[in-house]
Amino acid sequence: MKRACIVSLIVIAIAAVAYLAFSFNSLRIAVKSADYDPNDIAVLERGFNDNGKEFRIIKTRKGDNLALVYMEKNNMGFWTVSYTGGNTSPGTRLVSIGWFKNAGIRRYEVSENPSFSSEWHILYYGNNAIKPIDITPEQLPRGIAFNIQQAGSDFSIHLISYETPDILNQIDIHSLLIDTNCIKE
Amino acid sequence: MLAVFESAAWSGIGSIPGASLFVSVYDAVSSGISGISRTTEVNVPHITYSWSQATTASFAYVRKENESDDYQWLSYISTKVVAAVGYQIPSFEYENTDGQWVVVPTVTQGSRTIYATPSGYDSIYSAVMAYRDPYSYPSRATVDYIDISGPENKEVETIWPVSPQFPAHIY
Numbered sequence: 001m002k003r004a005c006i007v008s009l010i011v012i013a014i015a016a017v018a019y020l021a022f023s024f025n026s027l028r029i030a031v032k033s034a035d036y037d038p039n040d041i042a043v044l045e046r047g048f049n050d051n052g053k054e055f056r057i058i059k060t061r062k063g064d065n066l067a068l069v070y071m072e073k074n075n076m077g078f079w080t081v082s083y084t085g086g087n088t089s090p091g092t093r094l095v096s097i098g099w100f101k102n103a104g105i106r107r108y109e110v111s112e113n114p115s116f117s118s119e120w121h122i123l124y125y126g127n128n129a130i131k132p133i134d135i136t137p138e139q140l141p142r143g144i145a146f147n148i149q150q151a152g153s154d155f156s157i158h159l160i161s162y163e164t165p166d167i168l169n170q171i172d173i174h175s176l177l178i179d180t181n182c183i184k185e
Numbered sequence: 186m187l188a189v190f191e192s193a194a195w196s197g198i199g200s201i202p203g204a205s206l207f208v209s210v211y212d213a214v215s216s217g218i219s220g221i222s223r224t225t226e227v228n229v230p231h232i233t234y235s236w237s238q239a240t241t242a243s244f245a246y247v248r249k250e251n252e253s254d255d256y257q258w259l260s261y262i263s264t265k266v267v268a269a270v271g272y273q274i275p276s277f278e279y280e281n282t283d284g285q286w287v288v289v290p291t292v293t294q295g296s297r298t299i300y301a302t303p304s305g306y307d308s309i310y311s312a313v314m315a316y317r318d319p320y321s322y323p324s325r326a327t328v329d330y331i332d333i334s335g336p337e338n339k340e341v342e343t344i345w346p347v348s349p350q351f352p353a354h355i356y
Contacts, residue, residue: 049235050236050237083231083233083275084275085275085292086276086288096291096292097292098292098294099233099273100235100271100273100294101235102269105237107239110241113267113300116237116239116267116269116296116298118235118271118296122294165271165294165296166216166295168292169216169294
């Protein structure tokens with residue numbers, strides 16, 4: 001009886017350690033199992049989506065190509081690859097990914113139908129900057145917020161709109177960066 | 186053409202016609218891509234969705250004209266739902282007029298609003314009829330659920346709006 005208890009405790013302890021180890025490394029494991037490079041990961045954005053699940057946007061690689069991946073933590077607490085972004089145009093080194101979330105529901109009169117607003121996000125990432133990325137609000141449509149991060153030739157540009165998503169869909173960031181001599185293909 | 190999403194809403198007496206939506210890939214991407222038509226072959230590997238909804242509930246109390254409010258009776262409950270469904274197409278392929286497959290890598294995002302108002306919503310007539318003849322006249326006109334399906338009718342999500350039995354169910 002005593003021996004059975006000890007064996008059970010050891011099994012539970014091993015299972016607990018295995019769970020913690022797997023949970024701690026699940027992001028790298030998920031990235032590797034999707035054929036991306038687990039040794040080249042940078043978390044660019046993080047938060048919680050409308051399903052209440054934690055998400056991360058990561059930069060990684062597949063072979064020689066940059067990749068942006070939307071990771072989501074499942075109910076077990078393990079990270080999974082939800083979807084990936086793509087190159088903004090064939091042959092370019094600028095990749096992009098998008099996501100969105102509810103930003104509010106408004107109604108004043110109870111007889112009115114409510115109006116919904118959403119946060120629309122598109123994140124661009126490149127590694128071919130040849131000078132500081134410089135985008136001014138005047139170069140973008142009205143109502144776009146943006147955030148630029150840069151470290152040497154690596155950079156990210158995060159665009160956010162609270163209006164219709166068509167505005168973000170129509171912005172050609174690649175041409176803008178080429179025209180302003182910020183990147184070189 | 187392939188659907189980005191379809192919606193259908195149901196109440197106790199059947200589907201709610203005004204809540205049926207069909208959004209094709211053409212509808213979603215045609216404003217940004219030339220050379221694509223409603224008959225173009227497309228290959229969409231992955232679409233992500235998000236939704237939010239607001240339910241409005243109406244509680245109708247009825248009493249006889251010669252009675253006080255102490256005798257009013259909750260005879261009829263109805264709801265309507267407005268739901269916003271957002272979609273995102275990370276990338277897709279389409280077959281151009283030369284028969285070649287073209288990759289569209291740009292993220293395409295969009296949203297549509299579903300208005301599900303069942304017949305008899307907020308109806309005083311229905312409330313009075315349900316008061317007079319509660320065993321044969323329906324006392325509810327509520328949106329029971331809204332189905333969202335994706336490409337090839339694959340089920341994406343079922344929205345279950347609140348369906349209150351009395352006002353305190355709303356919080």
